[in-house]
Amino acid sequence: xxxxxxxxxxxxxxxxxxxxxxxxxxxxxxxxxxxxxxxxxxxxxxxxxxxxxxxxxxxxxxxxxxxxxxxxxxxxxxxxxxxxxxxxxxxxxxxxxxxxxxxxxxxxxxxxxxxxxxxxxxxxxxxxxxxxxxxxxxxxxxxxxxxxxxxxxxxxxxxxxxxxxxxxxxxxxxxxxxxxxxxxxxxxxxxxxxxxxxxxxxxx
Numbered sequence: 694x695x696x697x698x699x700x701x702x703x704x705x706x707x708x709x710x711x712x713x714x715x716x717x718x719x720x721x722x723x724x725x726x727x728x729x730x731x732x733x734x735x736x737x738x739x740x741x742x743x744x745x746x747x748x749x750x751x752x753x754x755x756x757x758x759x760x761x762x763x764x765x766x767x768x769x770x771x772x773x774x775x776x777x778x779x780x781x782x783x784x785x786x787x788x789x790x791x792x793x794x795x796x797x798x799x800x801x802x803x804x805x806x807x808x809x810x811x812x813x814x815x816x817x818x819x820x821x822x823x824x825x826x827x828x829x830x831x832x833x834x835x836x837x838x839x840x841x842x843x844x845x846x847x848x849x850x851x852x853x854x855x856x857x858x859x860x861x862x863x864x865x866x867x868x869x870x871x872x873x874x875x876x877x878x879x880x881x882x883x884x885x886x887x888x889x890x891x892x893x894x895x896x897x
Contacts, residue, residue: 698736699736699897700773701729710781732883778821816843818871818875821835839878839881840875842871
C-alpha cells in the first residue's frame with residue numbers, strides 16, 4: 694500500500710484474560726503498533742514517551758541547550774483515531790501437551806517426546822478491538838479478533854514484522870503455538886482496521 698495514511702494512537706491494552714498479565718498486554722500493544730506501521734496505512738503517534746518529548750521541547754525552549762534544529766514546541770501531531778484493545782482470551786495450552794522440546798514423558802522421551810507433546814498443544818487468544826474518533830469519542834467500529842494454532846514447526850509469519858522477535862513477557866512463547874496464535878491475532882486486527890476505517894481519515 695502506498696496511498697494516503699490515517700493518523701492513529703494506540704491506547705494501553707486492557708488485560709481481562711486470567712492467564713495474561715499487564716506485561717503481556719504491553720508486549721501485545723508494541724506488536725500491534727509495529728504491525729500498523731508496517732502496513733503503511735497508518736501513521737501512529739506515540740503517547741508512551743510524551744513526557745520525554747515534552748522534556749526535550751522545554752529544554753530547547755529554555756535556552757540552556759545549544760541552538761539546533763532539534764525539538765520545537767507546537768510540532769506534536771495529534772491522532773484522529775484512537776485504537777483500544779482488551780485481551781479477553783489468552784490460553785497458551787488450551788488442550789494440554791508438553792510445550793517445548795525435550796518435555797515429553799510417558800509417550801516417548803527426550804526430543805521425540807517433546808515434539809509429540811507440542812503437536813497436541815493448541816493455543817489461542819482473542820482481542821476486543823474498538824476504533825474511536827478522537828474528536829467526538831464516537832466508536833466507529835468494534836470487533837473481536839482471534840488467533841489459534843496447534844503446530845509448532847515453521848511459518849510463524851515473522852515476515853510481516855520484518856523478522857522482529859517476541860519481546861518482553863511474550864518471549865516465553867517464542868517458537869511455540871502461542872507465538873503463531875499471537876501473530877495471527879495481531880495481523881487480523883490490522884486487517885480489520887484497514888478495512889473498516891472510513892476513507893475520510895486517510896488524509897496524510
